[in-house]
Amino acid sequence: MSKHPTGLPLKAEQDFFKDPAIDRLMSMVMTLAAELHVTRDRLLIMEMKMENNQPITSGSLDAFRPDPIQKERLDAARQALSNELMFCATGVEASLGTPEEGVGKFDKS
Amino acid sequence: MLENIPANREFDAYQAFVLDCKIAWTRQMFPLLRDRFEIVAKDVQPNTAADVAALMEGDTTAQMFGWFERHLQRMKYSGLRGLTVHYNRYRDEIRRALNSDLPAHLLQLDPDFQQPEYYTSIDIHQHPGGVWSDEIAGFVYERGAQSTAPMLKKSESLFHRMKTQAMTRASHEVKKVVDLGCGWGGSTRPYYEDHPEVDVIGVELSEPCLRVAALRAAELQAQNVRYRQADATETGLNGGDTDIVTSTMLLHEMPPSHIKAVFREAHRLLAPGGLSIHLDFLMRDDPFRVWVHNGHSSRNNEPFMVPLNGMDLLAAHKEAGFDAVEIVPFEEFDGALSPDNTAWRFPWTMIIARKPGSSGNQDL
Numbered sequence: 001m002s003k004h005p006t007g008l009p010l011k012a013e014q015d016f017f018k019d020p021a022i023d024r025l026m027s028m029v030m031t032l033a034a035e036l037h038v039t040r041d042r043l044l045i046m047e048m049k050m051e052n053n054q055p056i057t058s059g060s061l062d063a064f065r066p067d068p069i070q071k072e073r074l075d076a077a078r079q080a081l082s083n084e085l086m087f088c089a090t091g092v093e094a095s096l097g098t099p100e101e102g103v104g105k106f107d108k109s
Numbered sequence: 110m111l112e113n114i115p116a117n118r119e120f121d122a123y124q125a126f127v128l129d130c131k132i133a134w135t136r137q138m139f140p141l142l143r144d145r146f147e148i149v150a151k152d153v154q155p156n157t158a159a160d161v162a163a164l165m166e167g168d169t170t171a172q173m174f175g176w177f178e179r180h181l182q183r184m185k186y187s188g189l190r191g192l193t194v195h196y197n198r199y200r201d202e203i204r205r206a207l208n209s210d211l212p213a214h215l216l217q218l219d220p221d222f223q224q225p226e227y228y229t230s231i232d233i234h235q236h237p238g239g240v241w242s243d244e245i246a247g248f249v250y251e252r253g254a255q256s257t258a259p260m261l262k263k264s265e266s267l268f269h270r271m272k273t274q275a276m277t278r279a280s281h282e283v284k285k286v287v288d289l290g291c292g293w294g295g296s297t298r299p300y301y302e303d304h305p306e307v308d309v310i311g312v313e314l315s316e317p318c319l320r321v322a323a324l325r326a327a328e329l330q331a332q333n334v335r336y337r338q339a340d341a342t343e344t345g346l347n348g349g350d351t352d353i354v355t356s357t358m359l360l361h362e363m364p365p366s367h368i369k370a371v372f373r374e375a376h377r378l379l380a381p382g383g384l385s386i387h388l389d390f391l392m393r394d395d396p397f398r399v400w401v402h403n404g405h406s407s408r409n410n411e412p413f414m415v416p417l418n419g420m421d422l423l424a425a426h427k428e429a430g431f432d433a434v435e436i437v438p439f440e441e442f443d444g445a446l447s448p449d450n451t452a453w454r455f456p457w458t459m460i461i462a463r464k465p466g467s468s469g470n471q472d473l
């Protein structure tokens with residue numbers, strides 16, 4: 001497991017939620033989200049290369065440098081995912097729910 | 110050499126994703142946290158960071174805010190495609206570049222140098238092993254600094270702004286500048302690059318950082334800079350002949366005893382009328398932001414931010430021999446200090462003093 005490069009003992013876990021399990025689950029979610037992005041980015045680059053009839057090799061994907069139009073497309077895909085993830089963390093509703101005082105005021109009977 | 114480190118799209122994609130999340134944290138989550146605080150504080154009037162902490166206890170957005178601050182930084186350095194993990198693959202290339210033959214005047218290392226205990230006990234910025242223990246740590250730190258403050262497009266802009274502040278405030282012709290805690294040389298470069306007539310000395314604890322600084326100066330064929338391994342509290346440089354003694358983001362990384370010693374060393378180095386100017390972080394007048402700042406101190410492994418924020422800087426300067434100190438907000442980008450800027454930002458502040466003496470204008 002994790003060992004500090006200097007050999008010094010690591011400090012206690014720093015946690016933020018009432019149950020540290022949530023902290024750890026968050027770490028797992030964000031690690032997976034980052035890897036999902038990396039994989040989607042590679043897939044998009046493969047599509048771009050296919051559209052341009054370019055050879056697809058592992059090395060060419062690693063060394064890929066997007067042109068401005070490709071960069072815009074790749075940046076937009078990344079930002080859409082990161083924005084959605086971070087929005088989920090804010091707890092802001094996306095639609096109008098039932099009023100806290102109930103719906104009795106709408107009943108005209 | 111460093112230019113031989115191959116491009117790696119997966120690493121770039123990962124780092125860009127982490128930075129995007131940090132920008133959302135800065136621009137969206139922080140204002141939302143402030144909104145939530147203002148709702149719970151409406152009838153309470155909290156006066157201290159502790160009051161704010163009590164009010165925000167158990168707030169889910171506050172918990173999320175803290176989690177993302179700590180863990181996005183962890184991901185940046187130590188995640189699957191973090192900086193230390195990625196550049197470790199190119200250790201040999203980086204080592205060769207950093208150990209290449211450089212002009213002798215650029216770098217003065219001390220083979221017997223002992224790092225201070227406070228420095229080796231904490232991994233600042235969550236950089237595993239700190240910026241001193243690994244031979245490539247300075248290079249990793251330089252790469253990481255490109256996204257330290259998400260609202261800044263490039264850290265160079267910050268360093269140039271600080272240099273301009275110092276040069277503008279100097280009361281007489283500047284012939285010699287000492288940059289304390291210069292790291293990988295980002296704060297030193299504007300002085301030697303823009304002012305070839307000025308003798309510039311960068312002082313730093315970390316050999317890995319100094320090697321990067323010297324390499325960059327060599328790439329620029331700089332003739333007027335030298336980097337020296339020494340403690341900012343005891344540089345070993347000649348006293349009484351420096352026009353500007355400066356530091357950027359140094360003070361908050363050392364305990365108060367050492368900060369006071371830095372002020373004393375600055376006073377010793379300066380010529381009469383010389384300028385002491387430090388760029389650091391102070392947040393004292395807004396309990397909410399003090400609470401956020403104190404939290405950042407813990408979450409980013411920079412625990413001396415809190416004692417710096419509480420220090421009597423006037424007394425510390427007077428003890429060092431200065432007559433007065435000026436605390437001035439620093440605008441790291443245009444509009445940063447505007448009330449319209451609701452995003453999170455570091456509380457950049459200049460701490461300015463002038464050595465009493467007969468040279469030029471004595472006003473701060």
